[in-house]
Amino acid sequence: METEVLVKQLKQKIEELTTVIEASKRITSTLDLSSLLRIIMQLATKVMHAETSSLMLLDETKQELVFEVVEGGEKGEMIKEIRLSVNEGIAGWVARNGEAVFVPDAEKDERFCNKVDMKSGFRTKSLICVPLKVKDKVIGIAEVINKLDEGTFSPDDVSLFSALIDHAAIAIENAKLYKDLQGLFLSTITSLATAIEAKDPYTKGHSERVTRLSLAIAGKIGMSFKEKERLRIAGLLHDIGKIGIPEGILAKPAKLNNEEWGIIKQHPAKGAEILKPIKQLEDVIPVIRHHHEKFTGGGYPDGLEGEEIPLGSRIITLVDAFDAMVSTRPYRPAMKRKDAINEIQRCKGTQFDPKIVEAFLACYEYE
């Protein structure tokens, strides 16, 4: 009989470890921070048979815990507005002490703070709260609340949840490092593009505005995440070829003559040329090269038409033209936004892809 109990316990332990291994594989398979946090807590809720669960990250400057994910329950979004001081509640205790806490009955635990329950109308009975630690430093906490069916968690559940969250903490750290590097890349190209624009005071902020509106259009036409990331880079760098254009022409306070126009028109090809050695940008470079093509042909540098022109270029062409119209130029005042929208509409199907014009108009519907 005793051996039977032992065998049962050992088998249960094997099941638990196998769960941790499978979960850790799923958790470490993404470097995207926000989807990672969601995956972790979905997995934790399921594995732990919890009614709800949540993950909070520590805001070190303010010494507050901020909800990042709330799984289960209906009041998730409402709860996410709450910030907890590290001096309050069980979550605060765990963040301060860096140790897991198992509370079989929340009402009997004096550390328990019912601020969240009050707001959500939820009733916390039993909970496990564990620290998210990276290199012995607490970066947040994760908790599961109320065990389904059985009513309360067991001490065994604590070790399972801790093991899961151990892996999660490593994955979160990696995802943060990746996000940080992405941020560095994007802010550096933004700063450099802005500095280049500064040579022509009339185009200040142009690349950032073009990027923002292009992404809004991309959202309307259902571009994939990857395509949008490429479009973001192309938007920020679309005028980078202007580095190669003499300042006298870029900032000329009058209309350009034919020869000068010829030089200005080299900027999309020059931009593509500058970025050519960068393998990771091979899908971005054509978007930059073709951002002055026309939908019915006759644009530059290659006179492409219709679907031959990369989709991203067709978006930037339109937004680029719109931003130029509503900006002041040395030789003319800014056009009114309404008039510029009408002008875009007038060129639907000729200069611009009709599908992109529709998406553009949809972006301005709610203004």
Place this chain on the structure above:
Amino acid sequence: METEVLVKQLKQKIEELTTVIEASKRITSTLDLSSLLRIIMQLATKVMHAETSSLMLLDETKQELVFEVVEGGEKGEMIKEIRLSVNEGIAGWVARNGEAVFVPDAEKDERFCNKVDMKSGFRTKSLICVPLKVKDKVIGIAEVINKLDEGTFSPDDVSLFSALIDHAAIAIENAKLYKDLQGLFLSTITSLATAIEAKDPYTKGHSERVTRLSLAIAGKIGMSFKEKERLRIAGLLHDIGKIGIPEGILAKPAKLNNEEWGIIKQHPAKGAEILKPIKQLEDVIPVIRHHHEKFTGGGYPDGLEGEEIPLGSRIITLVDAFDAMVSTRPYRPAMKRKDAINEIQRCKGTQFDPKIVEAFLACYEYE
């Protein structure tokens, strides 16, 4: 008796799973690809009680397997020169079929190819070779060779090794993505810096040369990995403030007058200003701002002296001056390398930090 065997087996399984969990935590804790690959195989060699082990990545274009890590044995570096076609050996079979292979006796396996043993003088007896798979795609293989003590591996060892390598594959993929993003960042700033330099044909390639030599000096004085990474970015971007200097002054084919010099001297501060919004560059920006200070004071923009000047700036100052001396200028020919080195030596302790001059000279000793 039967239950005792079962209990023993279950306990062994628990031990194995615990090993995998611990190993996977260590493996996923780094995003640095080369140290990651080493950690994986050190861990695998130990856990599997193997005499040697190796990890090969697939070169998809050439359809060849390339040794990345060889652990144990004395001929590691020699073996690393070998490339295997995916059509040869057990490693090739595993890469082609994406399935693990357990070979109790290599000599009796017709897929075995003794090319590596011939070169290393090593004798392969028993081995396990498993594919490194990411999203069902083979990216390489890992193998452990000859079990210490017991002589041959068991089928149980196959599942343990496979589980380890499963986690390793995910970690490798993450590290590759991180490395790829780092590459994107560095090549983009290199391309943009080069494009900005192109406005003045006499400085073409200057930032890249400055970066390379600065890193060589950093190596001599034992800078940490992190400091070197910062120095690399500062080197590439040190002249970025020149975006804000009129072309007429930058490319003037004669000596500059006082007023023009005053404008040129703004470039370190302008560069720092451009990058100021980028939080991740907060340790890089001062290196850029102060790359024209003098060791005994009197440089620009802030007239700092000695250790007040960031170490990275003290390196770039010297290398910048050296590269200018050995480059042709519109108003003077390039100085001979030997004369430029003498000039640097002459300014040791005045314009330049003596410690940096020493490290610089050490870099040129073997030329």
